[in-house]
Amino acid sequence: MNSSATASGYGSAPPRTPARIAFHSGEFVDPATIRLTTGTQALHYGTGVFEGIRAYLQDDGESLAVFRLFDHLERLRRSAAALRIELGYEPEELGEIVLELLARNAFGQDTYIRPLAYKLALEPGTAFGVRLRGVSAEFSITALPMGAYVDQGGLDCKVSTFVRVPSSAIPSDAKITGTYVNNALAVEEAQAAGCDDAILLDSTGHLTEASTSNIFVVGAGGEVATPPATSDLLPGITRAAVLDLLPAELGVRVVERPVHVTELSDAREVFLTGTGVEIAPVTSVDHRPIGTGGIGAIATQLRAIYQEVVRGRCAAYEPWLTPVRPR
Numbered sequence: 001m002n003s004s005a006t007a008s009g010y011g012s013a014p015p016r017t018p019a020r021i022a023f024h025s026g027e028f029v030d031p032a033t034i035r036l037t038t039g040t041q042a043l044h045y046g047t048g049v050f051e052g053i054r055a056y057l058q059d060d061g062e063s064l065a066v067f068r069l070f071d072h073l074e075r076l077r078r079s080a081a082a083l084r085i086e087l088g089y090e091p092e093e094l095g096e097i098v099l100e101l102l103a104r105n106a107f108g109q110d111t112y113i114r115p116l117a118y119k120l121a122l123e124p125g126t127a128f129g130v131r132l133r134g135v136s137a138e139f140s141i142t143a144l145p146m147g148a149y150v151d152q153g154g155l156d157c158k159v160s161t162f163v164r165v166p167s168s169a170i171p172s173d174a175k176i177t178g179t180y181v182n183n184a185l186a187v188e189e190a191q192a193a194g195c196d197d198a199i200l201l202d203s204t205g206h207l208t209e210a211s212t213s214n215i216f217v218v219g220a221g222g223e224v225a226t227p228p229a230t231s232d233l234l235p236g237i238t239r240a241a242v243l244d245l246l247p248a249e250l251g252v253r254v255v256e257r258p259v260h261v262t263e264l265s266d267a268r269e270v271f272l273t274g275t276g277v278e279i280a281p282v283t284s285v286d287h288r289p290i291g292t293g294g295i296g297a298i299a300t301q302l303r304a305i306y307q308e309v310v311r312g313r314c315a316a317y318e319p320w321l322t323p324v325r326p327r
Ligand SMILES: Cc1ncc(COP(=O)(O)O)c(C=O)c1O
Pocket: 052, 183, 209, 210, 211, 212, 213, 214, 233, 234, 235, 236, 237, 238, 239, 273, 274, 275, 276
């Protein structure tokens, strides 16, 4: 871990300006006015779904553009459907709400957007119990300024003793709040061991993902591999972007195949991809260096091209950006 990092490589966030305006229950409101009761069903059973989306400051130093907005909203729709939550908005409408929220907050800096749909209360006539049908739902979106928050010097990850919740137990392609107990336990264990993040395995010892990101491994022979969607992971939108960018921009072929944990020991490079972490090199696993222990060539180049893309400097990838129209 880089010496400038905090105890966790995930703790180096810039000062945050509290969000001034949130979207809740169909209206733009002051977030301080949102009230939820302890009866909220999602609190009891983890029956919520969410997204993490980033909007990036563009090169004019003023305007924001949202990275792959409609891919995130489509995943939100799918996640909500898995829990029988009716969002009540078409993707286009949701997109407009997100853009309006950003325009109203006018943060003028990189921003993180968190849509959250959650089960609220039993509808009249519905019997008490753990259930999905007959339960009302609520939908909120918050946004807050957030730059890079992962240690830029490389992460030390722990291979978790907690097995990733298999998709046979909870669908892993849905971003369900309750599933994240698994991730939080794994991070807690990793940080207690002095690491930054956890790499979770499936029950056969194959890599699934890290706590909030997908994983790529560059083998000793130079092959770049990432676990397939069938490896009990959330197929990330950043992962999809990286699967496009590596061959197209760096001429690097990637294979999606099961990756066994033993492959980490002779990996040349390991890096994580996710909306929050962006492109985060892993320089050691369980305190043992990966490769030379420095940031590898592929991660270095990928991080650079990723920044070019999200800042709107690559015409070819402009369709991945949705501009925020100022009010
Ligand atoms: C468990 C998990 N895996 C992977 C990812 C990466 O997904 P994305 O690139 O869509 O942010 C995330 C973040 O959303 C996550 O929480």
